[in-house]
Amino acid sequence: MTESNVVDSIDELVARIPDGARLALPKDSAGAPMGAVRALIRRGVRDLHLITVPTSGLATDLLVGAGSVASVETSGVSLGEFGGAPRFNAAVKQGTIAVRDATCPAIYAGLQAAEKGIPFIPLRGVIGSDVLAYRDDWKVIDNPFAPHGKDPLLVLPAIEPEFALFHVRRADRFGNVWIGVNGELAIMAHAAAHTLVTAEEIVDDDLMAEEGTAAGTVPAVYVTAVAQARKGAWPLAFLDQYPADDRHLANYVRAARSAEGFDDYLRHCTESADDT
Amino acid sequence: MQCLPEELLIATIADLLLGCRTVAVGVSSPIPGSAALLARAQSSQPLRVELLESLHGNSFTRGSVELFDRAAQGRIDAFFLGGGQIDGLGNINLVGAGEYPAGSVRWPGSFGSSYLYFLVPRVILFREEHSRRVLVPRVDFVSAPGVSEPGVFRRGGPYALITSKAAFLFDAENCRFRLSSIHPGHTLEEVLDNTGFEFDYTAAPAETSSPSAATLATIRGSVAGEIAAAYPQFAARVFPRHQ
Numbered sequence: 071m072t073e074s075n076v077v078d079s080i081d082e083l084v085a086r087i088p089d090g091a092r093l094a095l096p097k098d099s100a101g102a103p104m105g106a107v108r109a110l111i112r113r114g115v116r117d118l119h120l121i122t123v124p125t126s127g128l129a130t131d132l133l134v135g136a137g138s139v140a141s142v143e144t145s146g147v148s149l150g151e152f153g154g155a156p157r158f159n160a161a162v163k164q165g166t167i168a169v170r171d172a173t174c175p176a177i178y179a180g181l182q183a184a185e186k187g188i189p190f191i192p193l194r195g196v197i198g199s200d201v202l203a204y205r206d207d208w209k210v211i212d213n214p215f216a217p218h219g220k221d222p223l224l225v226l227p228a229i230e231p232e233f234a235l236f237h238v239r240r241a242d243r244f245g246n247v248w249i250g251v252n253g254e255l256a257i258m259a260h261a262a263a264h265t266l267v268t269a270e271e272i273v274d275d276d277l278m279a280e281e282g283t284a285a286g287t288v289p290a291v292y293v294t295a296v297a298q299a300r301k302g303a304w305p306l307a308f309l310d311q312y313p314a315d316d317r318h319l320a321n322y323v324r325a326a327r328s329a330e331g332f333d334d335y336l337r338h339c340t341e342s343a344d345d346t
Numbered sequence: 347m348q349c350l351p352e353e354l355l356i357a358t359i360a361d362l363l364l365g366c367r368t369v370a371v372g373v374s375s376p377i378p379g380s381a382a383l384l385a386r387a388q389s390s391q392p393l394r395v396e397l398l399e400s401l402h403g404n405s406f407t408r409g410s411v412e413l414f415d416r417a418a419q420g421r422i423d424a425f426f427l428g429g430g431q432i433d434g435l436g437n438i439n440l441v442g443a444g445e446y447p448a449g450s451v452r453w454p455g456s457f458g459s460s461y462l463y464f465l466v467p468r469v470i471l472f473r474e475e476h477s478r479r480v481l482v483p484r485v486d487f488v489s490a491p492g493v494s495e496p497g498v499f500r501r502g503g504p505y506a507l508i509t510s511k512a513a514f515l516f517d518a519e520n521c522r523f524r525l526s527s528i529h530p531g532h533t534l535e536e537v538l539d540n541t542g543f544e545f546d547y548t549a550a551p552a553e554t555s556s557p558s559a560a561t562l563a564t565i566r567g568s569v570a571g572e573i574a575a576a577y578p579q580f581a582a583r584v585f586p587r588h589q
Binding site: 150 | 406407409410412415418441442457458461462490498
């Protein structure tokens with residue numbers, strides 16, 4: 071028989087993520103799993119080590135504000151047109167979370183090294199920046215293949231998340247998930263030990279049966295579990311499926327200016343299970 | 347021709363993109379994005395624009411990782427960076443003010459700047475706020491350095507700096523900015539008062555040219571329509587009549 075990795079609810083999905091996990095999240099504009107993030111907060115998860123691929127916004131701000139996060143490796147955390155991420159910024163200033171500042175291609179490259187099963191990967195640029203100066207896990211080597219003279223080259227360790235968690239438009243009942251042109255979700259899934267996915271819909275067709283859909287599909291072999299989450303990216307925009315809930319986001323930005331305002335917001339927003 | 351400050355900036359930046367084959371635009375960049383679309387409309391040769399933040403405004407099929415791979419290969423000719431602080435050596439800081447990490451102000455982070463500044467030939471620095479708070483003698487954190495030691499692989503770097511008051515070009519040989527024009531309504535004295543680093547200038551700097559009627563029509567027409575897909579709030583504020 072074929073095993074199915076489709077589970078019944080988001081709460082069941084995120085129950086697999088233990089406290090202290092190394093968790094990779096996509097950027098807000100490309101499949102941020104907001105329903106699953108609320109479920110994690112509802113569960114009271116603690117001490118997460120977030121890796122934002124390569125940036126984040128509301129997903130990280132909520133988890134940080136809820137006290138669920140020990141560290142964040144990121145190239146940028148911002149609410150885009152809504153401004154800075156208030157709880158993330160406050161936590162960095164108060165020193166309640168550790169931040170490992172990176173740059174976008176370094177996060178992708180580290181994950182790509184993990185995809186390939188190699189310990190490190192070189193990357194151009196970055197030399198002479200303070201991003202490099204504050205990263206004791208990044209090194210500069212001499213390019214061993216330089217045709218003439220010295221060619222200093224940044225090398226980065228592989229990034230191996232324990233979990234990748236993201237939201238997609240569609241999954242099938244076999245647990246294949248369709249990501250379309252958002253190929254960085256495939257990089258996350260390949261690099262992570264376990265990949266958990268929420269999907270707007272779960273269809274009966276086999277996404278792997280036709281080349282047209284298979285090309286944009288992360289096959290179930292990489293996917294630990296899938297749960298349906300209608301409007302699973304709300305209040306963020308999700309592709310061409312729905313726009314951002316601007317009023318909600320504006321209210322959030324106002325509320326989250328203070329820790330108390332954030333706590334009020336959180337009570338209202340995570341109290342009940344998301345509509346699935 | 348009467349125009350909005352945003353429209354002057356869009357036209358000024360578009361002029362800096364002449365001759366480019368591919369211009370990429372990152373996150374939170376509505377004015378540079380509009381400038382790239384204007385340059386495409388005005389260019390006599392094919393000019394490709396990749397709007398990272400727009401669902402249908404780019405040709406990436408592997409996600410935004412592809413922007414960085416293309417840049418490293420030399421397939422991207424121009425890109426835009428900003429910063430909470432910019433100094434006279436072209437160093438930019440997108441991380442925060444004060445001592446790192448728990449300084450007085452935290453900004454989002456370096457994004458792709460630490461990498462793209464090295465690999466894209468023509469990087470245009472854009473920051474509307476022109477003040478001593480932003481244009482500082484020395485940045486508190488170097489997200490990306492303006493210049494590199496000899497021997498470090500680098501095909502790009504700062505090309506120009508555009509603010510709400512003026513336009514500068516970067517003199518890579520002397521590692522200094524040179525004032526190229528002052529926007530209408532602003533003065534040299536005001537630019538000097540509000541710039542925290544030294545730069546080269548002449549006693550009577552040029553005034554930034556205002557966009558022609560035809561250029562404005564393009565900005566308010568096709569550019570406004572296309573930028574709204576990526577930056578709806580910006581488009582609603584600056585081009586309300588287009589909505």
